[in-house]
Amino acid sequence: MRYAFNVLRIFAALLCLTLFLSPLEVYATQDIAVEAEGQAPIINGDKARARDEAKRQAYRDALEKGIGAYVEGITEMKDFQVVRDKVFSQSQGLVTDFKVISETVEDGDVFILKASCKVSVKKLDGVLGPIVIDALGNPRVMVVVDENIGGERPFLSTVEGETLRLFEKAGYLLVDPEQAKRLNQREYELARDSGDMGRLQELAKHFDADVLIYGRAQALPTSEQRAEGIKLFAVLSQLQLKAILTQTAYVVGTEKFEHKDKGTSVQGPAVKGLTVCAHQASLALVHKVAYSLVSGSAGGVPGRTVKLRISEVSFGDARKIKGALEESRGVTAVYQRAYNNRKLELDVNTEGDAEELAIRLDELGVEITGLTANTVEGVLTKE
Numbered sequence: 001m002r003y004a005f006n007v008l009r010i011f012a013a014l015l016c017l018t019l020f021l022s023p024l025e026v027y028a029t030q031d032i033a034v035e036a037e038g039q040a041p042i043i044n045g046d047k048a049r050a051r052d053e054a055k056r057q058a059y060r061d062a063l064e065k066g067i068g069a070y071v072e073g074i075t076e077m078k079d080f081q082v083v084r085d086k087v088f089s090q091s092q093g094l095v096t097d098f099k100v101i102s103e104t105v106e107d108g109d110v111f112i113l114k115a116s117c118k119v120s121v122k123k124l125d126g127v128l129g130p131i132v133i134d135a136l137g138n139p140r141v142m143v144v145v146d147e148n149i150g151g152e153r154p155f156l157s158t159v160e161g162e163t164l165r166l167f168e169k170a171g172y173l174l175v176d177p178e179q180a181k182r183l184n185q186r187e188y189e190l191a192r193d194s195g196d197m198g199r200l201q202e203l204a205k206h207f208d209a210d211v212l213i214y215g216r217a218q219a220l221p222t223s224e225q226r227a228e229g230i231k232l233f234a235v236l237s238q239l240q241l242k243a244i245l246t247q248t249a250y251v252v253g254t255e256k257f258e259h260k261d262k263g264t265s266v267q268g269p270a271v272k273g274l275t276v277c278a279h280q281a282s283l284a285l286v287h288k289v290a291y292s293l294v295s296g297s298a299g300g301v302p303g304r305t306v307k308l309r310i311s312e313v314s315f316g317d318a319r320k321i322k323g324a325l326e327e328s329r330g331v332t333a334v335y336q337r338a339y340n341n342r343k344l345e346l347d348v349n350t351e352g353d354a355e356e357l358a359i360r361l362d363e364l365g366v367e368i369t370g371l372t373a374n375t376v377e378g379v380l381t382k383e
Contacts, residue, residue: 035116040057050111053111130171143175145215149270167213173307197244221234234260235260237273241255257280305347307348309378313339317380322346332349
């Protein structure tokens with residue numbers, strides 16, 4: 001009787017977990033099973049060549065169905081056609097199981113192959129995440145962390161550094177935390193220390209960040225002991241990291257991790273533990289942020305971000321270019337990342353594209369020397 005009751009409790013718990021998990025989280029626990037079909041003409045009686053081509057088409061069909069199921073589990077994806085094509089270009093290894101169900105020849109000249117397949121969610125996420133970020137125009141992320149070790153605030157935040165590293169590696173543009181502190185130190189510290197959502201949202205808006213990553217972290221000694229005359233500290237590191245969409249204050253996700261370690265001081269195991277926690281939390285959020293930025297109930301980034309790099313610019317010209325771009329049609333925000341040695345770097349959020357910005361810069365006297373989907377490079381030739 002007790003065994004049956006426990007089984008029912010476990011079943012109920014699993015049912016509740018399934019109901020409360022998002023479709024993305026459910027998918028993350030399993031691969032996607034699909035049935036695929038490929039067809040190819042038999043030319044000059046070469047059935048072997050036709051079979052190989054039909055098999056390639058079946059792989060593509062499996063991947064397309066897997067992507068469709070996965071995207072449906074997330075939300076309707078912005079620029080889905082572009083995203084899908086880019087995934088196909090990197091499709092190797094995404095279909096992890098391919099079992100032929102049937103092979104037939106129709107009308108004597110068409111080879112048809114049907115297969116039962118599995119698409120790897122883990123591998124698909126690894127490919128799809130960066131592609132989505134790129135399709136969104138490299139949204140800008142700001143990281144703010146309230147961190148203390150042994151009750152004191154460290155000079156440099158371990159969590160902040162590791163989080164910035166992973167988001168930059170994923171392809172996001174970042175707000176320079178040191179610049180943010182210098183330009184608006186009082187508001188930065190008030191928002192960081194209070195954790196007030198309104199203050200955090202306004203801080204992120206001030207620096208034109210699309211996403212704010214906010215964390216609270218602490219590392220505290222839990223015990224002390226001596227071993228062969230050496231004092232050892234047991235340190236517990238804890239972190240809560242959440243991702244917030246700036247425009248809507250929508251919380252994309254919250255991750256909590258803790259890590260225990262020992263050392264001859266509090267500092268060593270604390271830094272190690274916070275690094276581990278930050279790594280795990282950031283990895284959990286980095287693609288979730290991208291998926292939440294696509295058009296959907298969470299609200300997305302209006303337009304895309306294009307990075308501009310212009311050389312031979314005086315300080316006065318830098319202000320004029322920034323002001324002119326802010327007034328340009330379709331431009332929603334211009335963020336000055338850096339000005340150094342007559343080189344100006346701007347991030348421009350626009351509903352248009354890089355080519356339109358290049359045309360506008362040409363009108364402002366900038367000779368365009370490089371152009372990609374997300375970057376424009378040039379030299380100012382007019383004084």
